[in-house]
Amino acid sequence: MADVLTPEDVRELAPLYDAVVAALKEVYDPEIPVNIYDLGLIYELVVSKSHEVYIKMTFTAPNCPMADEVLAEVKENVLLTPGITACNVELVFDPVWDQSMLSDEARVALGMDPEM
Numbered sequence: 001m002a003d004v005l006t007p008e009d010v011r012e013l014a015p016l017y018d019a020v021v022a023a024l025k026e027v028y029d030p031e032i033p034v035n036i037y038d039l040g041l042i043y044e045l046v047v048s049k050s051h052e053v054y055i056k057m058t059f060t061a062p063n064c065p066m067a068d069e070v071l072a073e074v075k076e077n078v079l080l081t082p083g084i085t086a087c088n089v090e091l092v093f094d095p096v097w098d099q100s101m102l103s104d105e106a107r108v109a110l111g112m113d114p115e116m
Contacts, residue, residue, distance in 0.1 A: 009049055016083050017047045022057075023077040030066040034109050039100025043092065052086040053078050058097050067091070089092070 005013070024037040024045075035040060036057070044056035055074065059067060071089055079085040104114035 003048070004013075013047050013049070013051075016046070016051060016081070018038075019081045020045065020047060020053055020078055020084065023081045024074065026077055027070065027073050029060065030064075030070065032060065032110070034102075034106045035046065038103040038106040039097075040086070040103065040106070041097065047084075050085060051083050053084055053088070054089070055089045056092055057089060058092055060097050062093050 002106070021037060024042060025035045027033065027036045029036055029039055029041070034041065039060065041059060042055060042057050044054070046054040048054070055064050055078070057074070059070070064070070071091065075089050078084055099112075102112070107114040
């Protein structure tokens, strides 16, 4: 149970988690002018006590021609976050991404109704 976070751990890691989210928001989908975080492409984000990051993410389409470049940019941006010691990115396609995963910010940026 050494990996279970205490309330103190959570308070300590919260700013680091927020910094990683900010780093992910700097990575944009090559075909859509919205960052990958607001697109809902990040399915899981974990920052461990040892400041290692695990990300489970997807793409809007499984045959994304820029997948390798985007994955490399995700890893690079996260590793440039002060305090992060390692980053592991897992690409998954289950569940399949759909527009319901868009944040309100992404919906507005794409000219969609944020309430839908």
